[in-house]
Amino acid sequence: MSDIERRTKTVELPPTITVRELANSIHSSPIEVIKNLMSNGVMANINQQIDFDTAAIIAAEMGYEATLETQENEEEEQGENPLWRQMIAGEDQVDLVSRPPVVTILGHVDHGKTTLLDAIRHTDVASGEVGGITQHIGAYQVELKGKTITFLDTPGHAAFTAMRARGAQGADIVILVVAADDGVMPQTREAIAHAKAARVPIIVALNKIDRSNADPERVKQQLAENGLVPDEWDGDTIVVPISAKKQEGIEDLLEAILLVAENIDIRANPKGKVIGTVIEAELDKSKGVLATLLVQNGSLKVGDEVVAGVAFGRLRAMFDHYGRKISKAGPSTPVSVMGLSEVPPAGELFYVVNSEREAREMVNERQQERGKTSAAAKSVVTLEQLFDRFQAGEVRELRLIIKADVQGSLEPIVSTLDEFSSGDININVLHAETGNITESDVMLAAASKAVVIGFNVSADSAARRLAEAEGVSIRLYDIIYRLTEDVEKALKGMLPPEEKENVIGHAEVRAIFRISKIGNIAGCKVTDGEIRRNCRIRVLRRDKIVHEGPISSLKHLQEDVREVRAGFECGIGVKNFDEIEVGDRLECYFIEKVAVEEPVF
Ligand code: GDP
Numbered sequence: 001m002s003d004i005e006r007r008t009k010t011v012e013l014p015p016t017i018t019v020r021e022l023a024n025s026i027h028s029s030p031i032e033v034i035k036n037l038m039s040n041g042v043m044a045n046i047n048q049q050i051d052f053d054t055a056a057i058i059a060a061e062m063g064y065e066a067t068l069e070t071q072e073n074e075e076e077e078q079g080e081n082p083l084w085r086q087m088i089a090g091e092d093q094v095d096l097v098s099r100p101p102v103v104t105i106l107g108h109v110d111h112g113k114t115t116l117l118d119a120i121r122h123t124d125v126a127s128g129e130v131g132g133i134t135q136h137i138g139a140y141q142v143e144l145k146g147k148t149i150t151f152l153d154t155p156g157h158a159a160f161t162a163m164r165a166r167g168a169q170g171a172d173i174v175i176l177v178v179a180a181d182d183g184v185m186p187q188t189r190e191a192i193a194h195a196k197a198a199r200v201p202i203i204v205a206l207n208k209i210d211r212s213n214a215d216p217e218r219v220k221q222q223l224a225e226n227g228l229v230p231d232e233w234d235g236d237t238i239v240v241p242i243s244a245k246k247q248e249g250i251e252d253l254l255e256a257i258l259l260v261a262e263n264i265d266i267r268a269n270p271k272g273k274v275i276g277t278v279i280e281a282e283l284d285k286s287k288g289v290l291a292t293l294l295v296q297n298g299s300l301k302v303g304d305e306v307v308a309g310v311a312f313g314r315l316r317a318m319f320d321h322y323g324r325k326i327s328k329a330g331p332s333t334p335v336s337v338m339g340l341s342e343v344p345p346a347g348e349l350f351y352v353v354n355s356e357r358e359a360r361e362m363v364n365e366r367q368q369e370r371g372k373t374s375a376a377a378k379s380v381v382t383l384e385q386l387f388d389r390f391q392a393g394e395v396r397e398l399r400l401i402i403k404a405d406v407q408g409s410l411e412p413i414v415s416t417l418d419e420f421s422s423g424d425i426n427i428n429v430l431h432a433e434t435g436n437i438t439e440s441d442v443m444l445a446a447a448s449k450a451v452v453i454g455f456n457v458s459a460d461s462a463a464r465r466l467a468e469a470e471g472v473s474i475r476l477y478d479i480i481y482r483l484t485e486d487v488e489k490a491l492k493g494m495l496p497p498e499e500k501e502n503v504i505g506h507a508e509v510r511a512i513f514r515i516s517k518i519g520n521i522a523g524c525k526v527t528d529g530e531i532r533r534n535c536r537i538r539v540l541r542r543d544k545i546v547h548e549g550p551i552s553s554l555k556h557l558q559e560d561v562r563e564v565r566a567g568f569e570c571g572i573g574v575k576n577f578d579e580i581e582v583g584d585r586l587e588c589y590f591i592e593k594v595a596v597e598e599p600v601f
Contacts, residue, residue: 011064013056016049026064031443036061043399043430045444053193095269099331100141100148101261102170102294105205106191107177112207115244116177117153123250138280138292138346139334140321144254149261150294150332152279170277170294170347172266173257176228177205180214180241184222192226201264202228203238203256210243268331274298274352278308279334281343289313289340293350300329300352305359306340308350310366312359313340397426398491399450403437403457409480410434413455416484420491427487437463437474446470451490455483500592505529507564507572509584519578521553521571524586531588532563537574538587546584547577 011025019037023030030046036058037044044050050058056066105113120142141150152171174195178188195202204223206216220230220239229235238256242249275298281291291308293300300306304315316339320326329335344350353359400417404410414432421427430450431441437452437459443466445452452459452467454476459467467474477483511523524531531537533554539547553573556564564570574580 009064011059011066012069013052013059013066014069015052017052017055019044019046019048019050022050022055022058026059026062028062032062033058034444043428043444045431045440047440051193092269092272095271096267097270099266099268099270100150100333101172101257101264101266102150102152102332103173103175103257104152104171105175105177106195107205108179108182108185108187108191111177111179111182111185111188112205112244113177116175116205116207116242116250117151119244119247119250120151120254122247123254137319137321137334137336139294141332141334142254144251144258147258148332149254149257150334152294170279171200172264173260174200174202175205175253175257176202177207177244178219178223179208179211180206180216180219181208181211183215183219184226189226192228196227201260203240203253203260204228204230205244205249205253206239206241207244209241210246210248216241268297270299270330272298274300274304276300276350278344278346278348278350280346281311281340283343287338289343290336290338291340291344292334292336294334295329295331297331298352299331300333300335300337302327304352305354305356306337306350307353307359307362308340308344309348310363311340311342311344311348312356312363314356315339397428398487399428399430399445400487401430401441401445401450401452402432403441403452403454404432404434405456407434409455413480413483416480417487420484420488427491436460439463439466442466442470442472442474445472451475453477453483453487455480500594501589502592503529503587503589504535505531505566505588507531507570507586507588509580509582509586510569512580512582513571518553518573520580521555521573522580522584522586523569524572525569526564526566528566529588530563530565531570531572531586532590533561535588535590537572538589539574539577539580540585540587541581541583546579547574549577550575551588 013022013025017025019033020030023033026033034044034046037050037054040054040057042050042054052066052068059066105117107113121140123142123144138153139150140153141148143149174191176188176191176195178184192202206219208214209216220233223230223237223239224233224235228237228239230237230239232239238260240249240253240256242253244250274295276296277294279292279294281289284290289311291311293306293308300315300318302315302318306313306315315337317337318326318329319336320329321334321336323336326335351362353362402410402413402417404413410432414429417427417429428450431444436457437454439460439462441452442459442463444450446466450472452472452474454474456478458476459474464474466472475483475486477486505526506528507524507526509522509524513521513523515521531551531554533551536548536550538545551572552575553571554561554564555571556568561570572586574586
């Protein structure tokens with residue numbers, strides 16, 4: 001094979017892929033992939049999902065050029081869990097009508113997402129009809145110039161990613177809130193990566209322009225550096241200056257949304273098959289399961305038989321975002337519904353089926369299918385994390401994988417351990433999960449030089465065998481403070497040993513002897529302690545240090561000696577220092593390295 005042929009091995013990868021699948025695709029072993037991710041600063045286990053960009057970097061390092069699978073391929077593969085877009089593709093094109101765009105708000109913490117959502121809600125004139133109060137159901141709609149926009153009301157990347165992970169792609173447009181006084185921050189970049197990966201257009205809301213330290217030009221520069229070139233600089237990204245707090249620029253932002261929506265094909269068939277996404281859901285003591293659903297195709301009706309993941313049921317009642325009872329909801333409408341058998345996870349797709357029997361069959365099939373895939377496959381490592389870790393550089397850290405019996409004990413353990421991190425040493429919890437210690441935990445630990453800690457759990461025999469073979473330490477605890485105490489000790493064991501100086505004696509220079517080839521020798525009297533040949537000398541002149549360094553020679557009565565005690569005279573040569581003078585005081589000392597604590601793990 002020629003060099004060129006070797007370099008042009010290509011592989012098609014989906015937008016997200018597990019470590020195991022990636023290894024298969026590039027004919028490598030999962031351990032190799034994990035190691036490669038590690039050397040790029042990403043800790044992942046075998047079932048972990050990584051995004052396309054990260055996978056492409058790893059593939060490139062292993063000699064493959066990765067291309068993103070085309071949408072058709074992706075949809076074919078997800079036949080069991082089709083995207084709503086696929087649904088629409090199957091609809092009779094003449095029945096398709098444009099529907100309101102669904103918008104989600106992303107951005108760095110404190111940049112004003114919540115304030116903006118409130119400000120937008122207040123612009124809604126229709127809310128006046130019911131006293132201006134909208135119910136919090138995780139989504140709401142506003143109207144502008146006779147057109148409707150649907151907003152998802154849970155800002156944050158987790159919700160957006162949860163939808164993506166299930167192929168739901170709940171939003172048509174992302175509003176990226178960037179505070180004009182703070183600029184592009186890590187979560188801003190993360191949001192850009194999420195939106196780009198989902199191929200959802202971004203509109204930037206340049207918030208807090210009322211602040212005296214707002215610097216919009218700087219932020220635009222940063223946005224451009226992150227691939228969002230503002231339209232005023234001939235780019236594709238609309239940047240709308242706003243003040244969410246003073247409710248300024250909100251209408252401009254809504255107009256920008258309508259403008260972008262016109263340019264993307266946002267259509268659905270209100271008469272078609274009903275499909276949508278679960279926005280949020282909870283168990284209400286008196287009403288049972290309350291779920292907010294976003295209808296994406298078709299029209300949802302009271303009495304419909306709905307399946308969402310493994311939850312199903314006949315819809316008993318339906319409410320709009322004002323809390324008004326409604327009987328029918330078309331595409332892009334968020335509704336709160338009662339009647340599901342259990343709480344479906346946010347981001348889950350829902351469908352209307354013909355009968356309860358069909359619903360039960362679908363749920364049974366899914367339960368069997370789900371038993372096979374681990375929950376770990378749901379968390380996604382992003383490209384942003386990869387870059388952040390690159391930039392962070394190497395840090396001294398104690399890497400841990402923590403398994404605990406219940407979430408309730410996992411959280412306090414992780415937060416206590418996090419507090420131990422100091423500037424010098426970090427605790428890096430690579431993975432924290434409930435459940436027994438398994439082979440895959442040990443594999444991750446082996447690849448990442450981590451310690452596995454179990455609280456009220458055990459390690460199965462396969463995990464133990466692998467740990468022994470790979471030299472991975474597994475520590476089991478049943479008392480939290482013992483666990484945290486040991487980690488603290490382990491951390492101290494990792495600290496560089498402290499250097500301690502021990503002064504052992506002083507001498508006074510009374511004469512200087514010039515000896516050819518050797519240089520100046522100080523004729524001294526030891527005033528206290530002792531002077532040792534293998535120690536260091538500090539030369540003090542009128543209490544100022546003029547030199548520090550090792551002794552080159554130590555003589556007593558012309559003889560080389562190892563030490564000279566107080567009261568005796570001696571000749572001292574100081575290495576690389578010839579400027580010694582009568583009257584100088586010599587201090588003899590040695591440096592001791594003291595380990596702060598013995599390592600525990
Ligand atoms: P989130 O974390 O992104 O949801 O941010 P919040 O909406 O909670 O806002 C964070 C802080 O910024 C709050 O104290 C808001 O009052 C303040 N804030 C939000 N928007 C603006 C704005 O336009 N101007 C000013 N001066 N402050 C704002």
